[in-house]
Amino acid sequence: xxxxxxxxxxxxxxxxxxxxxxxxxxxxxxxxxxxxxxxxxxxxxxxxxxxxxxxxxxxxxxxxxxxxxxxxxxxxxxxxxxxxxxxxxxxxxxxxxxxxxxxxxxxxx
Amino acid sequence: xxxxxxxxxxxxxxxxxxxxxxxxxxxxxxxxxxxxxxxxxxxxxxxxxxxxxxxxxxxxxxxxxxxxxxxxxxxxxxxxxxxxxxxxxxxxxxxxxxxxxxxxxxxxxxxxxxx
Numbered sequence: 001x002x003x004x005x006x007x008x009x010x011x012x013x014x015x016x017x018x019x020x021x022x023x024x025x026x027x028x029x030x031x032x033x034x035x036x037x038x039x040x041x042x043x044x045x046x047x048x049x050x051x052x053x054x055x056x057x058x059x060x061x062x063x064x065x066x067x068x069x070x071x072x073x074x075x076x077x078x079x080x081x082x083x084x085x086x087x088x089x090x091x092x093x094x095x096x097x098x099x100x101x102x103x104x105x106x107x108x109x
Numbered sequence: 110x111x112x113x114x115x116x117x118x119x120x121x122x123x124x125x126x127x128x129x130x131x132x133x134x135x136x137x138x139x140x141x142x143x144x145x146x147x148x149x150x151x152x153x154x155x156x157x158x159x160x161x162x163x164x165x166x167x168x169x170x171x172x173x174x175x176x177x178x179x180x181x182x183x184x185x186x187x188x189x190x191x192x193x194x195x196x197x198x199x200x201x202x203x204x205x206x207x208x209x210x211x212x213x214x215x216x217x218x219x220x221x222x223x224x
Contacts, residue, residue: 034200042202043153044111088152094144095158095206097213101153 004089006079006100014108016078021103023089030092032072036101037086037102046074079107111137113205115216122193124223129189130219132203138183139205143213144176147200159186184209193223 005024013019023032031050035043041104046055048064049072056063060083062075075082089100112135122128132142141160143154157173159165159180167173175197177189186205190197200220204213 040200040218040220042115042204042217044215045212048212086150095141096155098155099152102150104150 004091004098004100006089006103008103009101009103010106012075012106012108013079015081019076019079019105021074021087021105022071023073023100025091026070028069030069032065032069033090033097034072034074035088035090039085043086043088058103076105079105081109083107094101111135111205111214113139113203113214113216115155115201115203115219117219118217119220119222121222123223124194127189127191128221129187130201130221132186132188132205132216134184134205134207134214137190137205137207139186139207140183141206142180142186143204143206144178144186144188144202145202147218149200153166153202182198192219193221195223198223214220214224 007022016036031048033048034046036046037043047063052069053067054065060077087103090097114133116131120128133215143158144156146156147153155168156171157165157167157178161183166180175191180186200218202218204215206213215224
């Protein structure tokens with residue numbers, strides 16, 4: 001199993017600040033997904049990136065797939081308290097989803 | 110997106126008893142369902158993969174006699190935690206894949222507490 005390293009594991013910021021979460025691997029992946037999970041709920045898919053260098057935007061969230069397809073980042077602009085949650089990157093491997101360790105984001109008012 | 114439900118959402122059971130968790134795909138036929146376990150503030154850990162009509166494939170370190178998985182139909186998979194112990198307390202999440210797509214749709218999770 002090829003591991004996905006996420007950083008940071010914990011992040012606590014004030015409302016209005018920007019932040020970036022990283023997802024790295026030593027191997028190339030064909031695609032990568034980002035999920036957000038709120039406490040007591042299942043993860044919800046935010047985006048799938050497929051092409052090296054690809055950038056996708058979802059309102060204040062910007063997702064980037066590295067040119068070599070070994071890393072990805074999630075940038076949130078002007079964070080809001082509603083952005084609080086666990087952010088997970090995941091890749092497909094052998095028909096299964098392999099998740100990163102997750103980044104616990106807390107946005108304080 | 111497709112909808113996956115889990116029942117119950119929360120369950121408390123006594124040590125030594127068994128508890129069953131259901132996972133249903135509500136608007137598509139799920140050829141494959143997955144069961145995950147999640148500890149507080151941690152990521153999802155895949156426990157097993159189940160295909161309709163066949164035996165589940167368990168991940169390394171997961172006891173198949175303790176965590177019984179049945180995928181009897183294309184819309185239902187069940188996870189039974191047998192002879193539960195307090196260390197089995199966790200958040201269990203299922204996901205379903207099917208309908209011609211390779212995307213996994215996640216259920217809302219079941220919080221199991223063993224006393």
